[in-house]
Amino acid sequence: MTNPAFGGTxxxxxxxxxxxTEAMLLADETRGYFDDAGQIERDALPPRLRVEFACEALKxxxxxxxxxxxxxxxxxxxxxxxxEGSGTADNRRLGEAPPLDPAVVTRLPHAARRLLANGEDLYQRVRRMDEGIEAPAAEPTASPALSLLHRLERSL
Structure with missing residues (x-):
C-alpha cells in the first residue's frame, strides 16, 4: 500500500x-517520571492522594x-x-480506557497533570481514528449553486 506522491507510503x-513515535516518546517520559521524579513528588503527598496518584499512573x-x-x-x-480489513475486527479495535478523575488530577503535581493530559489527548486522537476507520463516507451534499445550474441547463 504505497503511494509515490507521499514518499512511497x-x-x-x-x-x-x-x-x-509520539506515543513511544510519551510512554518513555511517563515511565521515567513515575519511576523517578514522580516517586519523590508522590512521597510528599498525603497518604490518600498517594494512592490516587498511583491509580492515575496505572490508568x-x-x-x-x-x-x-x-x-x-x-x-x-x-x-x-x-x-486491510483485519484492523476493523472487534478484537483489533482500540480498547476502552478508564477516564481521568478530574477531582484527583487537579491535586497532583504539575508534571503528573501534564503527562496525564498529554496521554489522554493522544488516546482521544487515536480513538477518533479508530472510530473513523469503519465510519461510512458521508454523502456529499448537493451544492445549491450546482443545483441551480442543472435546472437552468434543463430549462434551455
Missing part, C-alpha cells in the same frame, strides 16, 4: 508512524499501552503484514 501510514500507562498496541496493529496493516 500513504498519508494514513505516515500519520500512524508519527503517532507511534496512564494502560491508556498508552492500548494506544501503542493499536498503532502497531495499524503499522502491520499498512506494511501488508495483516490484511
Amino acid at each position: 500513504t498519508l494514513a501510514a505516515r500519520l500512524v508512524d508519527a503517532l507511534y 496512564a500507562t494502560t491508556r498508552l499501552m492500548q494506544v501503542i498496541g493499536w498503532l502497531l496493529m495499524r503499522k502491520a496493516v499498512h506494511a501488508g503484514e495483516l490484511p
Whole structure:
C-alpha cells in the first residue's frame, strides 16, 4: 500500500508512524517520571492522594499501552503484514480506557497533570481514528449553486 506522491507510503501510514513515535516518546517520559521524579513528588503527598496518584499512573500507562498496541496493529496493516480489513475486527479495535478523575488530577503535581493530559489527548486522537476507520463516507451534499445550474441547463 504505497503511494509515490507521499514518499512511497500513504498519508494514513505516515500519520500512524508519527503517532507511534509520539506515543513511544510519551510512554518513555511517563515511565521515567513515575519511576523517578514522580516517586519523590508522590512521597510528599498525603497518604490518600498517594494512592490516587498511583491509580492515575496505572490508568496512564494502560491508556498508552492500548494506544501503542493499536498503532502497531495499524503499522502491520499498512506494511501488508495483516490484511486491510483485519484492523476493523472487534478484537483489533482500540480498547476502552478508564477516564481521568478530574477531582484527583487537579491535586497532583504539575508534571503528573501534564503527562496525564498529554496521554489522554493522544488516546482521544487515536480513538477518533479508530472510530473513523469503519465510519461510512458521508454523502456529499448537493451544492445549491450546482443545483441551480442543472435546472437552468434543463430549462434551455
